[in-house]
Amino acid sequence: MGKIISIHSYRGGTGKSxxxxxxxxxxxxxxxxxxxxxxxxxxxxxxxxxxLGEDAPPPVYALNDYLHGNCDIxxxxxxxxxxxxxxxxxxxxxxxxxxxxxxxxxxxxxxDVGLLVDGYERLVDSLNLDVLLIDTHPGLNNETLMSVSxxxxxxxxxxxxxxxxxxxxxxxxxxxxxxVPNLVLVANKIPKSIPLSDLRSQLQSQYACPVGALLxxxxxxxxxxxxxxxxxxxxDHFIANQIKQLAQTLLN
Numbered sequence: 001m002g003k004i005i006s007i008h009s010y011r012g013g014t015g016k017s018x019x020x021x022x023x024x025x026x027x028x029x030x031x032x033x034x035x036x037x038x039x040x041x042x043x044x045x046x047x048x049x050x051x052l053g054e055d056a057p058p059p060v061y062a063l064n065d066y067l068h069g070n071c072d073i074x075x076x077x078x079x080x081x082x083x084x085x086x087x088x089x090x091x092x093x094x095x096x097x098x099x100x101x102x103x104x105x106x107x108x109x110x111x112d113v114g115l116l117v118d119g120y121e122r123l124v125d126s127l128n129l130d131v132l133l134i135d136t137h138p139g140l141n142n143e144t145l146m147s148v149s150x151x152x153x154x155x156x157x158x159x160x161x162x163x164x165x166x167x168x169x170x171x172x173x174x175x176x177x178x179x180v181p182n183l184v185l186v187a188n189k190i191p192k193s194i195p196l197s198d199l200r201s202q203l204q205s206q207y208a209c210p211v212g213a214l215l216x217x218x219x220x221x222x223x224x225x226x227x228x229x230x231x232x233x234x235x236d237h238f239i240a241n242q243i244k245q246l247a248q249t250l251l252n
Contacts, residue, residue, distance in 0.1 A: 002129035004120055005250050006148050009157040010167025012138045015188040016157045018226060020135040021049040025229045026247045028081065028090035032130035035077060035093040035123050038063065039147060040137045044097035049226050051084050062098045066119060073119035074126045085232050093127060113142045117150050148175055153182035153250045155212060159189045160199060172207050184212035184249055191217060213246040215239050
C-alpha cells in the first residue's frame, strides 16, 4: 500500500510547492512510483516547477474536472517522468489544478470535499503508487483538513519567522488531533546568520516534533525562479541532501 504524504504550511510563501516538487523528484530518482496532487486550487503553481510552464499545452483533464464529475481522477494524472528527467528510474505523475480564473472561481463556489479522499485512494490503487504527495492549500480549510486526516505523514513547512512559529503551533496541534502518525518539521529560507544546530534544538523543543530538514537561504535556489527542480539541477548541494534525508524520514 502506498504512503500518502501531505506537504503543508500555515501561510503561503514558505516554499511548500518547491519542497513537494523536490520530494517527488527524489522519490522518482529512487525508483519509486510517485504522484503529486495540486490541491492548492486557489493558487496552483507546482506544475511550473515540474516543467509545465506557460508554453506547455494545457492538460486535457485536471483536478477541477474530477471534482466536478467530468472525468475520473486517473484521467487527470499526467505522466511527466520523461519530460522532467528521462534518467529517472521511477515514475512521476502530476494531477494539476487549472490556472484559469473562471475555473478557480468555479471551484471556490463549492464541491464535494469527500471526493478528494476517494480520489487519493483510487490514484494509489490504479497507478500502483509507492508515494502520493499532496501539495495542500496553506492554512486550514476543508480540503486541507481532509487531506491531512488521511495522510500517513505530514511535512509542515515554516520559516524562522514569528508569525510562522505561531501558526505552526496551530497546525501541529490540529494534525495531532487528526491522528497523523508521522509529523515532521521543515525549516526553510533560513538566514545564514542563524546557526542550524541551534534552530533544530529550538524547533524540536518548542513543538516536540522531529526536524526533517533545515534548508538555508540559497542564491542558487532563487536563481532557478521556480522553473526547475532543485535536486535535479544541483544533486550534490547541501539542500538536495537535506531533501533526500527528509524523503526517507517521511517514509519511516
